[in-house]
Amino acid sequence: MSTTQVNISPEAMKASQSLERRPDPCIVVIFGASGDLTKRKLLPALYHLEQSGFLPENFAVLGVARRSLEATFPADMKDGIIKGGGVEENEAKLAPFVDRVQYYAMNFDDDAAYEGLKKKLAEMDEKFGTKANRLFYLAVAPEYFSDIVSYLGKHEMNKPVEGANHWVRTVIEKPFGHDLESARALNDEVNKVFDEHQIFRIDHYLGKETVQNILVFRFANGIFEHVWNRNYIDHVEITAAESIGIEGRGPFYEGAGALRDVVQNHVMELLSFVAMEPPVSFEADAVRNEKVKVWKAIQPIHPADTVRGQYGPGNVDGKPVIGYRQEDRVHPRSQTETYAALRLEIENWRWAGVPFYIRAGKRLAKRVTEITIQFKQPPLLLFKGHEGKGAEGIKPNVISMRIQPDEGIALRFAAKVPGPNMSMSSVNMNFSYADAFGASSANGYERLLLDAMLGDGTLFAHRDGVEATWSLITPLLEAWAKDPVKDFPNYAAGTWGPAASDAMLKSDGRKWRKL
Missing domain, CATH: 3.40.50.720 (NAD(P)-binding Rossmann-like Domain)
Structure with a gap:
């Protein structure tokens, strides 16, 4: 509460x-x-x-x-x-x-x-x-x-x-292009008719209050920004999970897939808000410039640091559902991914050496979009008693920002369990948007439509940003196209994706946060 x-x-x-x-x-x-x-x-x-x-x-x-x-x-x-x-x-x-x-x-x-x-x-x-x-x-x-x-x-x-x-x-x-070449061509076509200040490339995720609040949380609170870097943060996770399938959009999804449909736009926008430097103001150009710097600082993503998945038959909310290849107007041997996981690094002074883990997919265990900031573990020898007990209940500090549903922010920290021993446990401090400000029927387009009518492009994509994110994703799309997956489908509907996704984090000594 x-x-x-x-x-x-x-x-x-x-x-x-x-x-x-x-x-x-x-x-x-x-x-x-x-x-x-x-x-x-x-x-x-x-x-x-x-x-x-x-x-x-x-x-x-x-x-x-x-x-x-x-x-x-x-x-x-x-x-x-x-x-x-x-x-x-x-x-x-x-x-x-x-x-x-x-x-x-x-x-x-x-x-x-x-x-x-x-x-x-x-x-x-x-x-x-x-x-x-x-x-x-x-x-x-x-x-x-x-x-x-x-x-x-x-x-x-x-x-x-x-x-x-x-x-x-x-x-x-969106989608604004389906790869770097098509995005550049579309930008050129639109810029022949409209000046860039007239163009508002919309991503409805940026209309969500919880996405905009990332900037307020980071830059309006003095207690967070000085630890928001590689000296204190162990890794960052971004999850964009949906429990639904493709909702009858077979032809569209066959040409898109999770990497194009979610990662190139929604997830990259979330990443930029988490990782950007403080802009000099909240004017459109200042914010956009810092976002583009983040995307350009991301090292080329090697295919070995990626996982593809496609859902098979399973159960969602206790009901049986068909696999992707059985969906209407989907090829029975489709190679389209319905799940994508990436490991990437941002090579700058703030983030060098901090892995960012991204996952997005359809027919997963639940609908949730969340950003997890996991901090480094402190030395625990202080809390070990004579029998070596006491520190077992301490887990790393975590800030989790829930974009949807149940919008809010949680902070996990250690606390002493009442009693004569120095026993500890992790506890959560929760902020809920609905509890604090009341439930809202807004759908996220309100802010974006108003900003467009006002000419405020802060929450819209500029052509530089569109091309920067496509330049990261297009090489992966090309590599995947040359290397078909033999084990599709490789996760059951209603689970958290393919086992290879867990293995990717396990090889780094980490695991996905349980959502």
Whole structure:
């Protein structure tokens, strides 16, 4: 249970922040609006911003997709806000918000349709007073990124109108490329149309409060930063585990795998927050520069320091589940990894010699994303009694940062067990976000959408960062492609992955933290 004392109410904090962080009037244009992301995440997130007073009075949403959904789209989005956003149907702000949600049907590769889109947006500007400010959100399959961006440029929708407080920005969902070469090519295509300051490459992990709190935990507390280095830390673990399978996305996952889908983006972002040097400010360029320094300091990862896994049939939450190769639209002899574990080192003054262990996978024992900082063991001779007892209960100090679920931070330290002997045990001190600040229905997109409307790129990827992480991962992908695995599937669904992953840490005299 959390014992955190909060000195200002969350409601008071939101009220003061909303006045400072309210964007200019604008239209959020969502390409691919008929997809699940818009209904389950984006519209609920936008409405949460409206509830909290962060949206401007002159605001609208335009969904864009191929199907003719003009008659049903607003009502369908309302349903998504209610069911996915924890919102009451009769809430006072809901109906006026939905009145500002409209739809436009078009094919993304139809040149002429973009003139119709341009006209539709001008009509909405006139109706809602949105002053020609645009946030184009590309919630589409990656193969449409280049076409949409190119046509926006061709029809001059990439340029803000002249005058102060006018802007046009674009948000691009991952995956941003599938290797270094494709990422560079996509960056070049997008930069032909939009300047880098207009581009917001989104990773929804960075919208999570617990990810942002890593920086606050490290740099706003004087007791941690001076021991956050190779002199005191033994190793770092980052786990991104999911208990679900591929959820019917066979064709997508066959072309992705765990290394592309999770490690190259989500996990590398978490690693950079843990390992970066203090930026000179929390401005976008300052934070991004320190993150890129971390990625560039990572030594090339040898295939021998990696483990691949693929789940077979097993049991999850007491229910039998099929293996990856039995999933719909998956090749029966697929070589796609559903689990990846890496050992890497950061060759700089802060981290030299400290191993970072990373694991990510599908159909593991539980859903959990956690960062573990394990400190070096102190000398224990002091605590050994005449019979050699007393120190057995002491384990290394650990700081664990739980990103999801049950968001919070725990610190493990040693304490004396009551009694006449010098017996000791490890105890945990826990901080829970829900206990301290109350449960939240936010999904992480709120902060990112607001930042994009404000032009704040701190929590978004820059092209340098995208290419830096791909430069680390691409050689592994190439090496794995040349060396097929003969024992797939090599872990049962509902376990913690292949035995080789445990063996990798055991060879270093360590083991994965039990989660």
